[in-house]
Amino acid sequence: MRVPLSWLREYVDIDLSVAEVAEILTNAGLEVESVEYLGLPGAELEWDRERIVLAQVLRVEQHPDADRLVLATVDYGAAEPKVAVTGAPNLFAYVGRGDLTELRLFAPYALEGATLYDGHKDGRVKAKLKGRPLRGIYNDSMLCSEKELGISEEHEGIILVRGDEIRAEEQGSRGAGERERADRGLPPAPPPPRPPALPAPGTPLQDVLGDAVLEIAILPNTARATSIIGVARELAALTAKPLRLPGYDVVAAAAGAGRPPIDQRVVITTDRPDLNPRFVALLIEGVQQIASPYWMQHRLRLAGQRPINVVVDISNYVMLEVGQPNHTFDYDVLRRRADGYAPDGPVRIHTRLPHPGETITTLDGAERKLEPYTILVTDPAGNLSIGGIMGGRESEIGPTTTNVLLEAASWDFINIRRSANALDLHTEAAYRFSRGVPPSLALLGAKRAAELLRLLAGGTIAPGIVDTYPDPAPPVVIDLDPVYARKLSGLDLPAGEIAALLRRLEFVVEPAGERLRVTAPDHRLDIEGPHDLVEEVCRLYGYDRIPSTLLADTLPPQRRNVALEREERLRDLLAQLGLQEVWTYRLTSAAREARLLPVGQPDDRPYVTLSNPPAPDRYAMRHSVLSSVLEVAAANSRHAPRIALFEIGAIYLGSEDGPLPDELPRLAIVMTGRRQVEDWTDGAPASFDFYDLKGILDALFATLHVPVTVEAAAHPSYRPGRCARLLVGQQVIGAMGELHPGVVKGFDVRAERDQAVLAADIDLQALLPLIPDSYRYTALPAYPPVREDLALVVDASLPASAVEAALRAAGGALLRDVALFDVYAGSQLPGGKKSLAYHLTFQAPDKTLTDADVSRQRGRILRLLEQQLGATLRG
């Protein structure tokens, strides 16, 4: 919502700087997102107070040597008038008309040295005004166009305004607001500061047209601030100043011959008072389609609206000023239609839901299909407009319209929002109606617009008002307990002070025992209960003045989050083991994930899919964390020599048990590239291979004290012969290995020829519960160990884990440790055999072992391994 400060001043006295106004409104929930200045300090083009002034045009004469130039003599406040040479077409009409003083024609006037925008260049290019001869006549001043001043893009002519149109003057009666103030027990508002009727020539233009426009963010509960009066009301309450409302009285024509009252000419009914609670209409006849006065055009432009003509402008002006969108119908069109259905009867306007298949052609020329819930304004001949959203083409006012039926209605905001979204029609009216416009505003807005049409467009208001309001909304009355207010806010205010604060926002407050009986003003739709009143009290008191305290309430029972604790422990361990953590998008596609399964293996659980995906390849919640991490590895493989990544996160598997999927935690690891960062000492480091990943997992599970065993496995994602299954007991908790070349290619991981891409995919749902919170420590040995090396020759196909298991079993309690230190298969051994060499550590808890003890143990090991595995001692 764009709020020009000069417009705001019409309703509230402001003795603060623009920055202070912005801060006060922002702190109270009307966030001023930016301030745009026109002409004033802070503007992109600041109008020089000395050199850009208001001038009165006294005389216009033809340039002696140029058809397209005129000489304008102006009074700009100096002792002597001055002549400006100009080509402005809108001055040509005044050539040769002699003294123009009585016409009171004013224009912005710039003197040599002033900086303006160049009117002849595209965009906004600043230029300094310099004197130069124009067809033989020296010229060092100019009358300015809107473009030159940065007001609009208009450069067809200069700004040329009758003196009484520069500022808002007679815009309607005042005083009705005073009655409302009296009703609420408020003192009368002082009169508004009246500027001099005619600004004097020479007045700096800053003081005439300069302004600061506040851009206020509208939240769903601040719809009341979508009008200038709405913002003024807040500011008045926040600064404890009175609010001046415009007059809402209407001066109607006397009833009599030829001017029957409106209720004999227009009848309004509705099918759906729930969707269209109120419909107010006034009839204004004999309207002239002229330009609106300059002050109105200027305000509309500052507020972001383009001026059109007086009828359209008044409609927009009242919407911005009062907050009530309204609609103007060409009454003659309605009458002509009525001649078809009731030649002698009134125009019959009826609001209803569409008939099946009904369409409407809106004033932008589009034929629109209608949702069954979209409410229409119709007559028996058909539809006229989409209620609260956009007018229909046939009945819209045109250049020849003279008789206007003015509609100001209220609509159910949820229904307008649904309809506007379905139609994709986001008009200014729909913007306001979809946030809620109180029914009380319909009458005020209708009267205000009618009176402005009378005053500014020369219309005559037919006697009477049609006001269809079958079920007036009851006032919202809330009992507020000051104790509740204190408990909720932490602010201890006496009831009297609470009442005074609420009254500033026009709440009616009466004492009711210990409590306050509060009636919300009818322009507030957001007040539902005492909590809302407490917010209002806090806002007006100032959030910054509410004390700051620490929680003194009972400490809740403290509960562990075991799953999170264990996940965080895993993160720490994996980072310690050299892996970088990543966080990835959880939206993916089946095709992206299918790259993990080059030979095809359908997943048996459905994806969670989106009906409005952000991109065609991001429509499903992931089934694989590994796939996400591989995408990160691929992206980094273009520049990073060492990639070692992990992610802990959820996958989403569609469930048959309910509407929500199973969200299961997974750990994925991807490693490729160099083991170490290359440095100058040792040359190129070796590349990661299977055993780097295996070592990390071995270290991880050992540290966690989870007894994970590994066995060779086949898995379509991994290279055959380099894939393992991870088990705890019989339970599979994951897979690891070197990825299949097809997978590497599918993800486009740029690995060098000798570099493998290693991956692990671990089910944390299975692993986390197996991590013990505690375990027993092993006492440090008191007696010295004896170390023996043993090289065994076994079948090449025998897994190392089987040999180690057999060693440990055969070694018994005295064999404290087994460490493989060499694996050999080659020409020194028979074909199909390999040698595994181990350091064996023997140690007894209760004595120093003798050679005989160790020798006995070693013999037993060799005997048993030969029996069990066919192992022989390598000679």
Place this chain on the structure above:
Amino acid sequence: MLEELEQHYRQATAALAASEGREALAAWHRDTLGKKGSIYLLTRNLGALSAEERPAFGRRLNEIKAHLEADYDQRLAEAEAAALEAQMAAGALDVTLPGRRPAHGRLHITTRTLRDIYRIFGDMGFQVYRSPDVETDEMNFELLNFPPHHPAREMQDSFYTTTPGVILRTHTSAGQIRAMREYYPDPIRVVLPGMCYRNEQVTARSEMQFTQVELLAVGDDISFADLKGTLTDFARRLFGADRQTRFRASYFPFTEPSAEMDISCILCNGAGCSICKYTGWLEILGCGMVHPVVLRNGGYDPERYFGFAAGMGPERIAMLKYGIDDIRQFWANDLRFLEQF
């Protein structure tokens, strides 16, 4: 005889002084004090002395031997020190050459930020409560006082799943009702972290996926003043003890009164700079007192119980703290970005 001894002593002293290096000193020792050394040989002449002369000669001989041994030890120690000195001098390194950096891993910046948040609120008795990413419209909106088609829903554009009534949560506030229903009638202090999703254009300032942390406290003695104090403490622990906070009125359907909390700009300390758009303040989180409708939906009687809630974005916090200018970096996972933290 004594004369000859003194002469040997002078010669030996001169020879010791002339010996350089460990080998030369060892040779001197052998030739002078060794079993066939010059001093030793003098003792053989002892028999030629008279009984009266013998004690004086013997005494002097022992004195000289002791002196020479002591001088030798000192010279040897000096020679050894010099040799070590020379050896170390030869082994000097260019200490400015880069070191051998071990490859090491790191936690993602988001994890680190989340842990900061958990730790600070953990100290105040708040515990982590997690709820699903894929949520019902009921939990995410309706029970939080967002009626269907309410304009408040426009503040958060949702991703809808193909299952009616199921969406990707737009905020971690979705976990509020779950926590309340699980813990009723206990008082509650929880931190609700998680991934959220909004159907927004992905730009340097907005992402379709982001993390959020919600704070929820429910009890019978919790006020807006407590909310202010708790969150101000949090801001000071996270951003520095001299941080000022500002609370300004705002709107969330699930809180009333509602507020935005700003902190004094961490770069300019409130003086005004480009980071704070010359306002001196940085918006850091939204908060408010739990709306009575939400308390009731969670099972708590709003006549008896009060609560506050707050929601913040760890990415936003990290962006402010480290001057990160593009939120997309959090999900791009470029190692050159991640390795800076």
